[in-house]
Amino acid sequence: MGVVGRDKFLILPNDVKHAKDWDRFTVVKKFAPGLNAVAVPHVKPATLKDGLEARRKLHHDKIRTSKESEMIFKQLNKASCKTYLIGSENAKEVIVVDPLLEHVNEYVSLIKNEGLKLTHVLDTHTHADHISGAGALSDLTGAVYVMHQESPVRCVAFRVPDGFDCHLSDMPVKVMHTPGHTKDSMCLIFPDRILTGDTLFLDDGGAGRTDLPGGNPGEHWESLQKIMKLPDHLIVYPAHEYRGREPSRLGEQKKRNPNLQPRTKEAYVKWLTDMQLGAADWMKDVLKANYECTRDPKAAWIPVDAPACEIKGTMSPGVNELQVPVIPVTEVRRRIKDNQLEGTMILDVREPAELGGELGAIQDVINIPVGQVTQRLHELEKYKEKEIITVCRSGGRAHTVAAILLKAGFRKVFKMNGGMAAFREAEKTT
Numbered sequence: 001m002g003v004v005g006r007d008k009f010l011i012l013p014n015d016v017k018h019a020k021d022w023d024r025f026t027v028v029k030k031f032a033p034g035l036n037a038v039a040v041p042h043v044k045p046a047t048l049k050d051g052l053e054a055r056r057k058l059h060h061d062k063i064r065t066s067k068e069s070e071m072i073f074k075q076l077n078k079a080s081c082k083t084y085l086i087g088s089e090n091a092k093e094v095i096v097v098d099p100l101l102e103h104v105n106e107y108v109s110l111i112k113n114e115g116l117k118l119t120h121v122l123d124t125h126t127h128a129d130h131i132s133g134a135g136a137l138s139d140l141t142g143a144v145y146v147m148h149q150e151s152p153v154r155c156v157a158f159r160v161p162d163g164f165d166c167h168l169s170d171m172p173v174k175v176m177h178t179p180g181h182t183k184d185s186m187c188l189i190f191p192d193r194i195l196t197g198d199t200l201f202l203d204d205g206g207a208g209r210t211d212l213p214g215g216n217p218g219e220h221w222e223s224l225q226k227i228m229k230l231p232d233h234l235i236v237y238p239a240h241e242y243r244g245r246e247p248s249r250l251g252e253q254k255k256r257n258p259n260l261q262p263r264t265k266e267a268y269v270k271w272l273t274d275m276q277l278g279a280a281d282w283m284k285d286v287l288k289a290n291y292e293c294t295r296d297p298k299a300a301w302i303p304v305d306a307p308a309c310e311i312k313g314t315m316s317p318g319v320n321e322l323q324v325p326v327i328p329v330t331e332v333r334r335r336i337k338d339n340q341l342e343g344t345m346i347l348d349v350r351e352p353a354e355l356g357g358e359l360g361a362i363q364d365v366i367n368i369p370v371g372q373v374t375q376r377l378h379e380l381e382k383y384k385e386k387e388i389i390t391v392c393r394s395g396g397r398a399h400t401v402a403a404i405l406l407k408a409g410f411r412k413v414f415k416m417n418g419g420m421a422a423f424r425e426a427e428k429t430t
């Protein structure tokens, strides 16, 4: 390992197939111990002043990041998944963040037509809602595929640790590990902006859900505390925007994003746990395809532009906005007591293990976890004209399933208000 100046290193992992492309990657030694490295000239990082200058031209594709170079910054997709092209106008080199496999050929054409060279392709985390195009882009261009070191994706060429402080082309960028949505989630911090992946969305979009494989509400709270300490001037660019909200300063997000409001870790975990839906089966298929680095865009069925990664993410756009009829727990309890539930189906949409947990379950329920409902609708056909009461822990998942059933033509659907938590509370008072 060679040293440049006091503590600057170039990392060249042994197994990186495009090692020549790493000649612009400098890292601070303490964040990357034990890796093979060779000496390179250190590039002076941009200053905060440079970042402020850049912010003034936020709405342009090309903005000035320093006196010497212009930054290229462009969001490439029309749909709610966001892919960012970022680079240096002077060096004519770019990186792509969170590419979609279905658009890879378009990205390659754009980069080629602009006379640019793609040096690195990054995923902010392992995606569960779309198939990543990073592996294919790497194949087509020789760009190095970079993810956080916790990434389970097999074809990643270089895995970065928390605090990785580097230059991509001549752009300074720092990696911040922000688990919670997934174990491998990371934010990319540039002098004037932050790519937050699914760790933080915009405004009332809140943040990415924490109930997918690898998700953890407590870790997410800790990651958000790290984001709260970052400067207010950074512009937030998330990996998803489902409602056409515009990127804005982190300072504004601190004031109005519901996930950034002051809460104890315990309160945050409870708040999110009450909204957990669990991964839909198709999302598990997408994750598997991404672990395997598929180059097949049809490797998993994916609903069109569903807001699947937001909290209360659904299989179907608009489902969470639908009003559904409710039935109070007291009424359900009265009907159980008076034997008046004949002809009514109680559909418990929690995970099977929850039915054996502390809240237990109502007798004779049918259990289909929320994530499987859309693919198992045929099992419910015989109840289409009958009364269905959906049940979960506190009402969130039951609401989603009731809305899905109503949209699918089921006529008499109610959600049990307050879920099993309220059902057990009522037990104490009756």
Ligand SMILES: [Fe+2]
Residues within 6 Å of the ligand: 125, 126, 127, 128, 129, 181, 198, 208, 309
């Ligand atoms: Fe995600």
